[in-house]
Amino acid sequence: MRRMSYGWISVAMALGVVFVGCGGGGSDRDPVPVNANVLGTLMLPEAVDTPTYQVYIDDDTDPTTFVARSEGICACNTAIDYFFNNVPPGTYYIYGIVRMNQHLDGPAQPNDFLGFYGTLDGQKPDAPNLVVPGGQEIASGIEIRATLVPPAP
Ligand SMILES: [Ca+2]
Helix, strand or coil: CHHHHHHHHHHHHHHHHHHHHHHCCCCCCCCCCCCEEEEEEEEEEEEECCCEEEEEEECCCCCCCCCEEEEEECCCEEEEEEEEEEECCEEEEEEEEEECCCCCCCCCCCCCEEEEECCCCCCCCCCCCEEECCCCCEEEEEEEECEECCCCC
C-alpha cells in the first residue's frame, strides 16, 4: 500500500514537471499559469447588426457582478465566437446577453437576447454547469443559445 502511494506521488511529480516545462512564455518572475481559457460560440436566432454582446462567467445569474466578462460587437452574425483567458478553476454559470437596448450593464431587458449554456429558451440552469479545470484549456464548443427576452407582463 505504501509503495503504491509513493508511486502515485512520483507520477504526480513527474506530471508537475511536465506542466512546468510546457508553461513557457512568461518571465522568470511570473507564476506558471494554472488558469484556463474558455472558448465557445454564442448563437443567435437571427443576425443583428452592431449591438454589443457580452458573455459572462459568473457565480450566479446576475450580471451586475461577475467572475469574467467577454464582449464585442455582433456585426450581423448569428454565430459569435467568444473566448476568455485566464479563468480561475471552478464551476460557474456562463451566459450571453446581446444588448439591443442602450444599457450595457445589469440584467437583460425585454428585446435583448439572453442565453445560458446547457439550456434553451433563455432558461437558467438549476445549478452552475460550466466546469473550468485548472491548468488546461477548454476546447471550443461551449455553445450558448440565446433567445429573445419577451416584454415584461
Ligand atoms: Ca453575478
